[in-house]
Amino acid sequence: MKKAQFFIIDAIFSIIILIMGYLMLFSNFKIENQQINIESQAENIYKIFSEIKAQDLCFDNYCNNKKLEELYLNNEINLNQTLLDVFAELYYKNKKDKLFDLIENITLSYDLIDERYGIKIFINKEEVFSKGKNFLKAKEKITRQAIIFSFYENKETGSFIKYGPYIIEIIIWNEI
Amino acid sequence: MNKKKAKLNKKLQLISMDFIMTFVIYLLSISIFFLGLKNLAFSENSNKIDINSELLFNKISQTYNEDIGFLKNSIINSESFDNFLNTDPQVLYDMIFNDLLIKTPAKIVYCVYLENKNKLIIKNKAIYSNFNPNIDYKSFIYFSENDNKPCGENPNYIYRNKPKCNLNEAILLKKPVLYNKDIHNLYVFVCAE
Numbered sequence: 138m139k140k141a142q143f144f145i146i147d148a149i150f151s152i153i154i155l156i157m158g159y160l161m162l163f164s165n166f167k168i169e170n171q172q173i174n175i176e177s178q179a180e181n182i183y184k185i186f187s188e189i190k191a192q193d194l195c196f197d198n199y200c201n202n203k204k205l206e207e208l209y210l211n212n213e214i215n216l217n218q219t220l221l222d223v224f225a226e227l228y229y230k231n232k233k234d235k236l237f238d239l240i241e242n243i244t245l246s247y248d249l250i251d252e253r254y255g256i257k258i259f260i261n262k263e264e265v266f267s268k269g270k271n272f273l274k275a276k277e278k279i280t281r282q283a284i285i286f287s288f289y290e291n292k293e294t295g296s297f298i299k300y301g302p303y304i305i306e307i308i309i310w311n312e313i
Numbered sequence: 314m315n316k317k318k319a320k321l322n323k324k325l326q327l328i329s330m331d332f333i334m335t336f337v338i339y340l341l342s343i344s345i346f347f348l349g350l351k352n353l354a355f356s357e358n359s360n361k362i363d364i365n366s367e368l369l370f371n372k373i374s375q376t377y378n379e380d381i382g383f384l385k386n387s388i389i390n391s392e393s394f395d396n397f398l399n400t401d402p403q404v405l406y407d408m409i410f411n412d413l414l415i416k417t418p419a420k421i422v423y424c425v426y427l428e429n430k431n432k433l434i435i436k437n438k439a440i441y442s443n444f445n446p447n448i449d450y451k452s453f454i455y456f457s458e459n460d461n462k463p464c465g466e467n468p469n470y471i472y473r474n475k476p477k478c479n480l481n482e483a484i485l486l487k488k489p490v491l492y493n494k495d496i497h498n499l500y501v502f503v504c505a506e
Contacts (some may be wrong), residue, residue: 140326141326141329143369144326144329144330145331147333148333148336148337151333151337155337155341155344157341158344159344173366173485173486173487174366177365177366177367177486177487180367180490181487181488182489184386184387184489185387185489185496187389188386188388189387189388189491193388193491193494194491194494194495194496195494197492201494202496233479243496246430247430247489247496247497247498248430248432249496250491267348273394294368
């Protein structure tokens with residue numbers, strides 16, 4: 138009899154827990170369905186890189202993005218150009234580590250890439266940045282491309298040095 | 314006889330316990346199954362709202378009224394944005410948010426909010442149409458901190474948590490933008506039934 142009592146008590150507890158679980162699952166509180174599809178994700182990141190100039194993030198002696206500020210104060214980049222142009226300039230100067238760090242810092246600190254998506258950035262078919270694991274397995278990939286010609290001023294000689302054309306390719310895919 | 318009864322009792326106890334455990338595990342598996350299908354199952358609902366993110370942000374960018382058209386090329390004009398925040402929700406609805414859906418639900422509210430890189434919501438605005446004057450539309454989207462304040466009631470108040478919706482359908486659209494010399498995320502939270 139005692140055993141039966143214990144079994145019944147266990148069953149009652151599990152039924153209570155299940156009922157609580159059902160009530161929580163089907164309660165009125167709605168979690169939003171985030172509608173950032175892959176095309177929007179690709180368009181968002183491409184527009185930020187191609188429409189925002191580096192100087193838009195900076196004041197006279199400092200920038201809101203610390204990586205950008207470091208590059209600017211060390212005279213490694215020209216601020217009066219878009220972020221895509223800045224990437225191309227760093228690529229031209231063969232500062233690929235700094236290029237990777239800058240892209241990583243911008244995409245992470247401003248939460249530009251949803252965790253459901255991976256991203257690769259190529260300059261002239263050379264991979265300069267990657268985040269995500271399932272590039273090869275992904276069934277759907279979206280690409281945005283831009284051709285970059287730009288220039289920077291050599292502050293020592295005062296001459297203008299052109300670089301490009303470079304083809305910058307941004308590829309977004311579903312990680313899930 | 315007593316021994317036989319005792320043996321029978323034991324067997325019945327074991328059988329009933331097995332039955333109960335099977336029942337419990339079965340219910341648990343069904344619950345996990347439906348939890349896993351939660352997002353997929355409801356996406357087939359024909360009444361689900363579906364707003365194209367690009368269309369919405371293009372409509373915001375192409376507002377003909379330059380005083381409140383705050384978004385151009387991923388850049389927010391601070392002055393126009395303040396004007397936008399101080400404009401009547403019905404006016405904004407008629408100007409921008411009307412005709413976004415083929416079939417507009419009976420209750421629909423939009424909450425436009427701006428989040429900085431520290432994940433703080435620094436500006437917020439509710440937009441809705443007063444289809445039915447008896448319904449308090451602005452109460453459908455609210456911030457759970459600060460006593461469940463409706464979206465738009467304090468446009469400049471800083472919130473830590475995203476707003477919540479107490480209707481059946483909710484979608485969140487996002488666009489990174491430049492505001493005050495830094496990249497922010499502009500969200501449009503749509504809540505409808």
